Amino acid sequence: MPPLNRNLQQLVTIAQKPEKLIIGLMSGTSLDGLDIALCRFTGNGFDTRFKLLNFTTVPYTDNFKQDIKQVFAQKQVDLEKLCLLNAQIGSLHADMILQALKDWNINRSNIDVIASHGQTIYHAPQRLHQLTDYPNATLQIGDGDHIAVKTGVLTISDFRQKHIAAGGEGAPLALYGDVLLGSDAQLNRILLNIGGIANLTWLPANQTDIICTDVGPGNTLIDAACRQYFNQPYDDGGRIALSGKVNELLLDALLNYPFFTEAAPKTTGPELFSSTYVQQAQANADAQNITAPDLIATLSALTAEAIVRFIKTQLPTGCDQLLLSGGGAKNQFVSTYLQKAFPNVAVADTSLIGLDADAKEAILFALLANEALCGEPVVIGQNPAVLMGKFSFSL
Numbered sequence: 001m002p003p004l005n006r007n008l009q010q011l012v013t014i015a016q017k018p019e020k021l022i023i024g025l026m027s028g029t030s031l032d033g034l035d036i037a038l039c040r041f042t043g044n045g046f047d048t049r050f051k052l053l054n055f056t057t058v059p060y061t062d063n064f065k066q067d068i069k070q071v072f073a074q075k076q077v078d079l080e081k082l083c084l085l086n087a088q089i090g091s092l093h094a095d096m097i098l099q100a101l102k103d104w105n106i107n108r109s110n111i112d113v114i115a116s117h118g119q120t121i122y123h124a125p126q127r128l129h130q131l132t133d134y135p136n137a138t139l140q141i142g143d144g145d146h147i148a149v150k151t152g153v154l155t156i157s158d159f160r161q162k163h164i165a166a167g168g169e170g171a172p173l174a175l176y177g178d179v180l181l182g183s184d185a186q187l188n189r190i191l192l193n194i195g196g197i198a199n200l201t202w203l204p205a206n207q208t209d210i211i212c213t214d215v216g217p218g219n220t221l222i223d224a225a226c227r228q229y230f231n232q233p234y235d236d237g238g239r240i241a242l243s244g245k246v247n248e249l250l251l252d253a254l255l256n257y258p259f260f261t262e263a264a265p266k267t268t269g270p271e272l273f274s275s276t277y278v279q280q281a282q283a284n285a286d287a288q289n290i291t292a293p294d295l296i297a298t299l300s301a302l303t304a305e306a307i308v309r310f311i312k313t314q315l316p317t318g319c320d321q322l323l324l325s326g327g328g329a330k331n332q333f334v335s336t337y338l339q340k341a342f343p344n345v346a347v348a349d350t351s352l353i354g355l356d357a358d359a360k361e362a363i364l365f366a367l368l369a370n371e372a373l374c375g376e377p378v379v380i381g382q383n384p385a386v387l388m389g390k391f392s393f394s395l
Contacts, residue, residue: 024366029196037362090146115369166384175212177364194328216306238333244293
């Protein structure tokens, strides 16, 4: 038998290492920047152990954000721009990784793998596009080969496509990491991530009937209103929302939308929860002249109330802990709303169980890369039991 080529031999060597250093990358629909998490992993599956060694978020420039917005969550885009951004994002993310390693005084040769989520630009589950001849689909750009070649590190990317190919909607992929890292044999937990979209994982102590699903908008509508009316990228700490008053008629109009009554699991994105959605609700509620603080308070209440209604109507009773992550975990309006709705539940962030609330999603993609290297598909209810990610070699 001929020897393995250098790339395949390297892959085998890394997969067999008892301990791996993996960089997880996450850039969400909020378009605020790139999360970079350096993690040490041992084991796999339910025997996985990890430690977060370093974490940073590298903000995107305003010009870069505008570039992405030209192709983000739109049915019609400039195809050349899309093509160029696929390469540019991969190259930019590689530069950000190299700078982070320099700042941390870590040699790139010590890194075994980079796990790149890429930048989602369009999410199209069949429930949204409603074209019966077409399947679920999603698209993340930021080519993994560019990252691998520029950093010299094996890169695993494009995780969502396998999930779709196996019958899923490509999201939320948090399910796999939440189950492996967040389960507890004594406690019923909800792990709630509030990024651009809010998604949660129900983790009962008996580990049966686990549910992972999107539940509605997270920060996407709040952030858009902050940019439009206050020239701010987001509502820091929920301060603007706390200064306003919720318009109950508008909140009812926003919640009177088919997505909220659809059965889980389900996925969504800014393609659905857009400025058009808000404007239609304002027209239905005769709330076109609402003040900016009141609008942001109402959109924040929408985020929280959608979560509350889902938990109360579609999850079993008996939750012990509601653990938050993502940017929305720092929004005091939202977290206070949740605590009032569930007075007997411990509402905290995921650092309570050793998962940094800011780094959690980047950690989860690092975990998916670890599973792709040395794991086996994990059966979790009716969810696709697959190993995800495409491998890009540096040579």
